[in-house]
Amino acid sequence: xxxxxxIWSYLKIGFFGFGxxxxxxxxxxxxxxxxxxxxxxxxxxxxxxxxxxPGPIGINSATYIGYVAPTQTAGLSSPLFGILGSIMCTxxxxxxxxxxxxxxxxxxxxxxxxxxxxxxxxxxRPVVIGLILSAALLLMNSANFGSECTExxxxxxxxxxxxxxTLSTKxxxxxxxxxAGFAGWLIF
Amino acid sequence: xxxxxxxxxxxxxxxxFGGGWAMISIIEREVVSKHxxxxxxxxxxxxxxxxxxxxxxxxxISVVVxxxxxxxxxxxxxxxxxxxxxxxxILAIAIFLTPExxxxxxxxxxxxxxxxxxxxxxxxAPVFTSAKSAGIGWKMAWIPICVAVLIWSKLPIVSNPILxxxxxxxxxxxxxxxxxxxxxxxxxxxxx
Numbered sequence: 001x002x003x004x005x006x007i008w009s010y011l012k013i014g015f016f017g018f019g020x021x022x023x024x025x026x027x028x029x030x031x032x033x034x035x036x037x038x039x040x041x042x043x044x045x046x047x048x049x050x051x052x053x054p055g056p057i058g059i060n061s062a063t064y065i066g067y068v069a070p071t072q073t074a075g076l077s078s079p080l081f082g083i084l085g086s087i088m089c090t091x092x093x094x095x096x097x098x099x100x101x102x103x104x105x106x107x108x109x110x111x112x113x114x115x116x117x118x119x120x121x122x123x124x125r126p127v128v129i130g131l132i133l134s135a136a137l138l139l140m141n142s143a144n145f146g147s148e149c150t151e152x153x154x155x156x157x158x159x160x161x162x163x164x165x166t167l168s169t170k171x172x173x174x175x176x177x178x179x180a181g182f183a184g185w186l187i188f
Numbered sequence: 189x190x191x192x193x194x195x196x197x198x199x200x201x202x203x204x205f206g207g208g209w210a211m212i213s214i215i216e217r218e219v220v221s222k223h224x225x226x227x228x229x230x231x232x233x234x235x236x237x238x239x240x241x242x243x244x245x246x247x248x249i250s251v252v253v254x255x256x257x258x259x260x261x262x263x264x265x266x267x268x269x270x271x272x273x274x275x276x277x278i279l280a281i282a283i284f285l286t287p288e289x290x291x292x293x294x295x296x297x298x299x300x301x302x303x304x305x306x307x308x309x310x311x312x313a314p315v316f317t318s319a320k321s322a323g324i325g326w327k328m329a330w331i332p333i334c335v336a337v338l339i340w341s342k343l344p345i346v347s348n349p350i351l352x353x354x355x356x357x358x359x360x361x362x363x364x365x366x367x368x369x370x371x372x373x374x375x376x377x378x379x380x
Contacts, residue, residue, distance in 0.1 A: 012350060015242055020245060022311050024244075026349045027350070030339070030348060041304070042287045044304045045290065045304070048303045048304070053274060054201065054202055054203060055270075056211075056244045056247070059274050063275050064281070067282035067283070068287065072288075086275070093244065094247045094251075096242065097241065097243040098264075100248075101237075101252045101263060102255060102263070105237050105252055108237050109237050112237070116364050118364060119360040119365065120360045120361045123356045123363070124357050125322045125356075126324055127352045127355070127356030127357075129315055129322065129324060129332040130331065130339070131339070132315050133335075133336035134336035134339035137339075138340055140308055143304075151301075156305070158302060158305045159306065160309070163309040167316060167317070173310050177303055177310075180305070180306030181300070181302050181303045181306075184300065184303060185298050185299045188297075
């Protein structure tokens with residue numbers, strides 16, 4: 001049953017999603033892309049769409065995957081199944097925030113300065129960076145960079161330019177995506 | 189109040205691009221400066237709690253602010269405000285821009301061929317910037333690199349990111365309590 005699988009996956013993503021949107025991508029990759037609920041390409045496209053639309057990546061991906069997984073992968077072709085999946089995944093991914101805010105919030109607030117809570121977060125920090133790196137590594141594949149030589153070379157060059165610009169300038173990511181899309185239209 | 193809370197957060201959800209950090213300053217402006225629902229100090233305390241929780245930061249901060257102001261109803265109103273605009277926008281995109289719509293249109297196909305490598309680069313960039321700001325130099329770099337390679341390997345068990353989150357948190361906890369114990373032991377010794 002696809003809906004139960006999606007609920008279970010998104011509960012895990014919500015409860016263990018430390019370190020923000022990009023780190024969460026590693027979890028989504030492991031829970032949703034690896035089992036084949038959406039393709040690698042669709043996954044990258046969701047990230048691109050998330051960047052260009054308002055709202056957090058966690059919500060955007062839950063809504064999109066909730067729609068696409070039942071309608072495209074599980075073959076429930078009516079859009080109603082997609083809308084149901086969208087609502088469900090979006091609610092499930094925010095559910096842990098409610099539980100934790102209501103039941104753990106006071107506890108966290110009280111122990112914020114305690115050495116052990118600080119310890120947990122200093123231990124999480126390098127792992128979160130590893131998660132983001134893994135999300136990038138997992139996306140460096142033929143689905144996103146092409147499979148023949150010239151295509152790969154063009155894609156790598158594009159990625160290198162965007163990486164260089166992001167690290168050295170303050171150009172807005174949306175502008176970079178728009179320019180990359182235009183470049184893609186010209187060279188592919 | 190509930191309606192106001194919902195509308196304020198819906199406005200923030202509809203007009204902020206880039207999620208969490210971009211939203212924080214705008215939430216602060218609305219909640220503290222404009223509506224005066226919270227003192228700045230109170231807001232910063234709530235922000236610290238929201239940051240310590242897993243999940244989506246923008247949702248966490250909406251939930252804790254809403255909860256503080258009006259309990260569960262407030263939390264629901266604020267969180268729904270935050271998620272509703274992006275939910276509606278993405279739902280519309282999902283219905284019309286299906287993966288097939290992209291592959292069957294040659295122009296869209298080449299546009300997305302350009303966008304995809306750029307997105308990978310955008311995800312890779314914060315690895316360098318956040319390693320720097322977290323004070324992780326070359327000496328410590330092996331930890332994120334090993335974690336990333338193992339997740340990337342897709343081997344059973346060790347490729348599960350949740351495992352590494354638990355190991356990271358547990359190791360940090362263990363090291364911190366040990367350091368704390370050593371410190372208190374030393375203090376006791378000097379008292380003697």
